[in-house]
Amino acid sequence: MTTGTFDAVVVGGGPAGATAATDLARAGRHVLLLDREGRIKPCGGAIPPRLITDFAIPEELLVARVTAARIVSPSAREAAMPVTEGGFVGMVDREHFDAWLRDRAVEAGAERRAGTFVRIEREDGATIVRYRPKGARPDAPLAALRTRAVIGADGALSAVGRQCVPGADATPFVFAYHEIVRAPCDAPAARYDGARCEVHYRGTLSPDFYAWIFPHGATVSVGTGSARKGFDLKDAVRELRALAGLDHVATIRREGAPIPLRPLRRWDDGRNVVLAGDAAGVVAPASGEGIYYAMLGGRFAADAVDEFLATGNARALAAARRRFMRLHGPVFWMLGLMQSYWYGNDARRERFVSICRDPDVQSLTWDAYMNKELVKARPLAHLRIFLKNLAHLTGLVPAWAREPAA
Structure with a gap:
């Protein structure tokens, strides 16, 4: 049963998808945001001032302001990196940050539904998005949405991308895992600082990436990542917590997910589908930073879809990747x-x-x-x-x- 007709369906309600839905709704497009709900990506939660400005992020979403970083070598030697000229890095908790972005999309005029994307079908020239509504029985018929365009912002293992975009199933990944723990109230200042990020480079903590301790106000993100199969991420986080004196504090939640290592060579299917965020592979190598790049990619995808809807020219969709790589390809x-x-x-x-x-x-x-x-x-x-x-x-x-x- 078809339950709606839209200019665009955005699959995935993280920073990329929520931003794309917001921008399309503000442009006057009839857009639906399809999100699974309840999924929190493991993420240090750092956002630069450029993101706060470009995407109008309110002060109350910042759970901490980081003014320095501490880089720790395998032999425990350290490099102190204070933020220059009195600046700061904002820290957000993805559980609340992503929810706020989705709410903003709805306020802008996007419709929102909770469910899991299953597949895209082509029927008599129309595009149908099939999904399983949240709470539906496994044997229940799938719901359907008729749409002119689709933005796949459904994460690193994007089902939209793997179905529609050539090469989307060949992206290398780092597998990330973190634990959100209570911020210590009795830790010596030298060991934990709520205004300082820590980045640890040690083979036992990650053989090919890094481990982190990022303050989130009342909580702390302690995590690591690796592309090496068989490496025990949970053991590495346990070791890091012990090194940092955080092994005695309460654990609030644990999360894990793959993080792409490089942008895909192609983001669109040449018809009416384009990818954004982790689905497009826009996580910075070496640093693993992804929130800013996801939101920018979502904005570029929205612009490309808006142009496609106005002209009917599917080549407009390729502009999303072209614009992004022109700006950030050299850095990546x-x-x-x-x-x-x-x-x-x-x-x-x-x-x-x-x-x-x-x-x-x-x-x-x-x-x-x-x-x-x-x-x-x-x-x-x-x-x-x-x-x-x-x-x-x-x-x-x-x-x-x-x-x-x-």
Whole structure:
């Protein structure tokens, strides 16, 4: 039974899907947001000021303001990275952040239904989205939505993408796992700081990625990720909690999910389907950052669908990927190279953390993260970083330069 006709159906109510639905509704399109509900993605929850500004995120959604990072090497040497010029990184809890984004889509005019996407069918030139409503019996008939376009924002293992977009089933993944725990009220300041993120590079915590401790106000996200099959993520988080003195605090919830390692080569099917967010693979290599890129990808997908609806030209859908890669493709490429080399073993991780102590590296890293742009205005700083990286790569950095500053 068909239960509605829409200009667009957005499958998935995370940051990408909720943003796409909001933008399409604001553009006057009849849009439906189909979301499974109750699914919380494992995520450190960091959002840069650029996201807060571009997507009008209210202050009350920030559960913490991070003003520094602590980078920890395999040998427990540290690099302190204070945020430059009094800035901060906002922290959100995905359980509440995603729900707020979905509510905003409804306020903008999108219709919302709870259910699980099953498949897309083509009937007499029409596109039908089949889904199982939440709470429906397994043997109950599927519900159906008639639509002119579909945005697949249903996560890294996107059912929309795997059905409709060539190559969507070949994306490599990091598998992430985290535990949300109570923030300690008795921890020494040197071990836990509610205004500081911690990133740990150690093979026992992750053989090819990193582990993290991110403050969320009254709670803390403690997690890790790896693409290596057989690596025990739960054991790694248990070890990290013990190292950080967080093994005694209460665990609120546990979550795990795959995170894509690179953008797909194609985001649309050439007809009327386009992907966004994790479904399109837009998670930054090396850092694993995804919220900003998901929301931007959702916005670009909405723009592309709006153009398609106005013109009927399916080539408009390819603009979503083209716009995104023009802006962020160079950063993703550079971060991918960095991850493949520096995360390769503990000896390289040790050198990588020593590089993070460099003031030029810290300044340019924060500038690029906060503003989501490659910093090109300081060529001498880039040259110095290049030469220092070359020295580390060739092993020419003296031992004293790898020690933390006093």
